[in-house]
Amino acid sequence: MENLYSYYTQVLFLTCVVVNHLFEIYLSRRQVTTLEKSRGDVPSEFRSFLTLADHQKAISYATAKLRLGQMRLVYDCILLFYWFPFRGAENLYRALPLADMHKEVAFLVSFMLIQGLLNLPWTIYSTFVLEERFGFNRSTPKLFITDRLKGLVLAGVIGIPAIYGIISIFMSLGQYWWLISFIALTLFQFTLVWLYPTVIAPLFNKFKPLEGEDLKHGIENLVNRAGFNAKEVFVMDASKRSSHGNAYFTGFGKNKRVVFFDTLLKDLSTQEILAILAHELGHMKLKHIPKSLITSLVLSFLGFWLMGTLSNVNWFYTGHFIRIVSPAVLFLLFIEVIPIYTFWFGPIFSWISRKREFEADEYAAGETKAEDLISGLLKLYRENASPVVTDKIYSGFYHSHPPALERIKKLESFKR
Template identity: 40%
Template sequence: MASNLTILFVSLLVLTTAIRIWLGRRHVSYIQSHRNQVPPAFSTSISLDAHKKAADYSSAKTRTALLETAVQALLLAALTIGGGLQLIDDIWRDVLPQHDILRGALVILSALLVSSLIDLPFDYYRTFVVDQHFGFNKMTPSMYFLDMIKHSIVGFLLGAPLLFAALWLMQGAGDYWWLYLWIVWSAFNLLMLAIYPTFIAPLFNKFSPLADESLKSRIEALLTKCGFKSQGLFVMDGSTRSSHGNAYFTGFGASKRVVFFDTLLERLDTDEIEAVLAHELGHFKHKHVIKRIALMFLVSFVGLAVLGWLAQQEWFYAGLGVTQTSDYMALLLFLLVSPVFLFLLRPLLAGYSRKNEFEADAYAAKNADARYLVEALVKLYRDNASTLTPDPLHSAFYDSHPPASIRIAKLAAFTAR
């Protein structure tokens, strides 16, 4: 069984890496082949220079991702069948031979640290080379590393208790530890949804109440019309880090709030902002957030049940390069290798997300003017340098939002009606 798992894992790792690289190269080729002509639906609203900029920006990001994909695959192979995880485990066994839970937490944190250090140069390059070159980055290196340190501290303070709880349950809660862990995990995620807007997000950005009274009145009227109650309307200082614009809902239950990037408010007029908000309200009205939470709980339930079985199989460890079985190693192996086994399901998840976006657009068209949503989207496509011509197959795997041309065409049909 162990050798069969090794063969299956290596085969899938090679296959999925090859597919990801092929999709990326196909995406770049498709974008560049359409670089010199603006799609007819956008010919009057987006200039050829802006279209070329979007094509080059998307291509540059994808080329960076191609190299990152190859490096991540090599790292995963080195950690598993290459014996890297077992080496980390051996080191900590020498340091802490008697403390299983603490040793397990340190082994997992060490492996995650190695992975983060490998990813760091790519993230830095995207920020200070790619985004900088195309005029989007507003961060300084000191701000970048300060953010990284704050993210690490917050992640540790929130994640460490959950990790220790998981290892404690795995060690002492009997055969159904995975069910108890699922309950803890679900409660933790609900707690994070509730406290994120008020306690966590302000650690990284400033949130100010919306000051424009005219816009505030329009938005509050729309919220009342759609039956949405929020804790408030806030403006986030997104411009301190990037010139990209966005708007979103955050929070859960009584902590829900509406957040606008300051960059978004600078680019869109009142009618367009109202239409964008109506789209976001469509997600609320169709219960997309609740459905995604329910899906996450279902997937985690199945995943932890599978892990509960795999943790008892010696071939699971041996087939992935680990010679000494342990609860923490089962958890770490599962976290690292499961994305390889699930990669081919990505089009299903992306397709479901795009379906939600179409539903939210339809809701916006009924409760605001679809023409203004089209105008807002066109501005965002242009100002964010989003490609108008993604490769359809690449989009099916990676894009949570519909391609621009298809989305605009559907909204134009609502306008015509």
Template identity: 40%
Template sequence: MTDDSLFAQLSLGMTIAFAVALVAGLLLKFWLASRQIRHVAQHRGAVPALFADRISLQAHQKAADYTLAQTRFGLLELAWGAVVTLVWTLLGGLSWLNHLLLGVMQPGLAQQVALLGAFAAAGFVIDLPFSLYKTFVLEQRFGFNKVTPALWLQDALKSILIGVVLGAPLATLVLWMMGATGTFWWLWTWGVWMGFNLLMLLLYPTLIAPWFNKFQPLDNAELKDRVTRLMARCGFTSKGFYVMDGSRRSAHANAYFTGFGASKRVVFYDTLLAQLTPDEVDAVLAHELGHFKHRHIIKRIVSMFALSLLGFALLGWLSSQTWFYTGLGVIPNLRGANDALALILFMMVLPLFSTFVSPLFAQLSRKHEFEADAYAMAQTSGADLSSALLKLYQDNASTLTPDPVYVKFYYSHPPATERLGRMQTPFANA
């Protein structure tokens, strides 16, 4: 077999593998979505017996309608995303963009950075109609959206600015390392990428998040004393307790324990504090502490380190294979670097194949949620946790009747029937 023949076979194999993954993943996701739509619609007419005395039929039907609207909209996004992926790859969009830039710039690092920037800008524009519809139509229809057009534009400009200030130097460094650090560039680049992610864990709570939301110290003395005692009892400290103006953008409620090392802080949405009793707030915070107690955050970081190392190693190999580019509809540069092309193609291809292993990560995440719930029930009242979670399910219009197979693929948190069903404290005692 000649080299040309082998190259042609490898290139065709890449094309076939890509096409099969794209179509198979699309069919799988459409099948799962159709199951979810059918299952939720079939159970829309009655509240599950477990929640009949706590959730009204009106609230149950709102959650069902919200889920149906989200899932149907998701089908449109899936179909459009598949078309965009095909246009960028096999239909020659990325190759055209690369050669367009080469027509006005010399090959080199600057052209590579420009290609990444142009691809990101095009992606933003392509996704813009979907983002606007989701915010100002879908979320608005169900009473969740609080964002004004002016605030949306302000957030978008801030995000772009942060992306340029942080992303452009990182992209430039990565592209430089790909070309300048030899065969094992992927190992050094992986180290830089991991360092950047750890740095963001430290800086995001105090430097980036305040750009988008106001964080006020918790001024409820009684509640502050309660959560301080809870954290002391659990062996935790933080840099403070804050209330975030989540109601400025959405009616959804949440709470989280953010940061890393000395920058850890507890953040409550103002919408959460408006709905939960102090005992319920304690229970929700205990759940978040449970994640730290079981080292879920550390385990996820280590897993991210390991998986990203494998990903960078695979990218290191693929980026040196010409058939990788041609098999995906891209003509590589013959007299210059192809590092930006390799990064973009890898970012588009990898999610297609990771679709089929996503249930494993979803299952692990649900397992962690059950462990955090168990920890919270050991530190606070199980009845309070049940009551708080049910309020959050209702507040966020989370359906009580999702399709079981859909849950296994997509749900990072257990559905209400499983989660609250494991809490043995009867609701009547809440």
């Protein structure tokens, strides 16, 4: 019976790998077709903001990224086949001349290092060829290398002790190791989220308070009504790596921040900046961050429970082409394999994210003016070369933000 379970799992896994990647390529081609059909004319709703040249640049940029992504999907599929059906992961584990806990940790660290090196050429091409071609890249080879080295050191300092801790819990606490691991990892992740704005992020970028006399009064009014603090609104020097603009909310407690990219601020009026700030504050006021954390906790708990259930089930390992039962192999399978099975749940989380973006827009429209948020967003689309047209099915799977036309129409209704 165990051999039968293993066989069926292998068939299911291989089918999912192939079907998922083919479907993603299909979605990408749908998006390319939709973009190319609109290349010759700017949609009427955007003609007052977008020139034909801007529109065509966005189409070309998005199409180039999609075509690169299609090649990356094929590459990722080949890597999955190498690691699992062709037993690359198993061979790596057996080749390590270590024992016990050190072998487990070395296996996971080695896998992540090899995977990072195998994916590095794609990052280099994207940064220094594709982004450069469209005028977005501002990073230098020196900065690029420095960022990778910092990331590597940070991952080692934070990640290796965390892996040792989880492996130690697995090997010493019996059948409830998964529950203790879940609690320990959750506390660890909350600590990282709390430290990120003030300790981790400054290792890569410089942050300064958002300043300007014209802005000061408007910011104070907005943040006070939202229960925020004006000292928690920052500008980040994103321009040293890219000309793309953005804004985001991060952290919690005394370490929470709204962060604007300096590249975003250079093209926006005071009222547009305040409208986008109101949108970000809306996420905080409407408790989107705690809701996301709760969802993450529930999914993490279910994942650890499933790991505990399958940790000593031989057919689960052999069903994914690894004839070794070990904690490191178990964690690897959940990191690399489980997303293959959960791929089809992606649209649910995308829909939730888009719904929350609409809610934050509505909040911003109530606190500022909808027309200011509309003009600010349209400038953001233009400067980032983000296409204002999209395929509905593609968007449903991947987009965490509403398509441009839907978002603008919704804001127009708030304005009325």
